[in-house]
Amino acid sequence: MSREAAAQQLRTATAAIIEAYRAGLGRLGSPLVSREDIWRQCRHQAQNIVAECAQALEAGKYAEPPGVGEYTRLLGAHRVVQQVPVSESVRAVEVLWQAMQGAIGQAVAAVRPEERLAATQTVGAAFRASTGSRLYQGIRGYEEARQPLGQPLGQPLAAETAERSAEAPAHEQVLDLLTLRERQILEAVRDGLTNRLIGRRLEISEATVKRHLHNAYRKLGASSRVQALNKAFPAGI
Structure with a gap:
């Protein structure tokens, strides 16, 4: 099977991944699934991350879509209003990665044997880049929203x-x-x-x-x- 077909297989598994992701967050008692509006934002991010991993699998490299940083920074600021600790985003990344493992394994298994290692590394690198960028921008937005006007960024309240x-x-x-x-x-x-x-x-x-x-x-x-x-x-x- 070609990389294109493998990527499409990963995209097709998105719904099952999101279902497993939500269940994993629920088991942890995460506030990310406590309200429908918060979960809707979380689900949107997760769907985009899966899509970016699939695109990287198809292209052989990761490319960040435009606008991701700005959106995630605003979302980080909104987490302050929602009273969702920033540590929940860190936990969510690990939960999503675990939820993706089965689908990634099936997609990579469909690639030619000599390309499987490279395909696995590509998806892993894409996931780290995609989530790392979002965490960085989200944290910036979160910290900026928590600081009173005139107080240096990063100084505790x-x-x-x-x-x-x-x-x-x-x-x-x-x-x-x-x-x-x-x-x-x-x-x-x-x-x-x-x-x-x-x-x-x-x-x-x-x-x-x-x-x-x-x-x-x-x-x-x-x-x-x-x-x-x-x-x-x-x-x-």
Whole structure:
């Protein structure tokens, strides 16, 4: 089967992927499925991500469609109004990837054997690029919407700082297990950054980011970003 036919097979599976995606979010108790208007936006993003992965599979490379950054930045700002924590976007990416695995496997299996590895890598790279771009722009919109006029971007709000201080004792017991660098990286993961963007923020290599994440997972008894966030930052702290 050609790459074009494989890509079409992935597109055909979109409805089943979205159904599995919603079920996965529901099992986590995610607020992204708590209201129809929020879920409608989330579903729209997920459908576009699947479509972009299919297009990359067909073309052999990923190309970001125009307007994605602007839309996602506005959506990130809207999440503040909806009172949906930014960490939910990070969890949603992992849930969507898991929901896509079966369809990706079937599509890639239909490609000629000698092209399957390259096809798998293409889809994986497209997913990372598509979701990474959205997370970055969404986080920017979210942070901008939360800052009072005149306050530098990224500076915590006074009320938020007080709230975190009140919750610090139990929270710190978990974070005390981690080194400063591991803690910084998990905080960046909570902010929705990909490994590549974390490396840029901290001026370290992506491989070093992965090594610190692996160590943090081991200390927290976690096997994924979602589990690590849940243990290091309970209740979305």
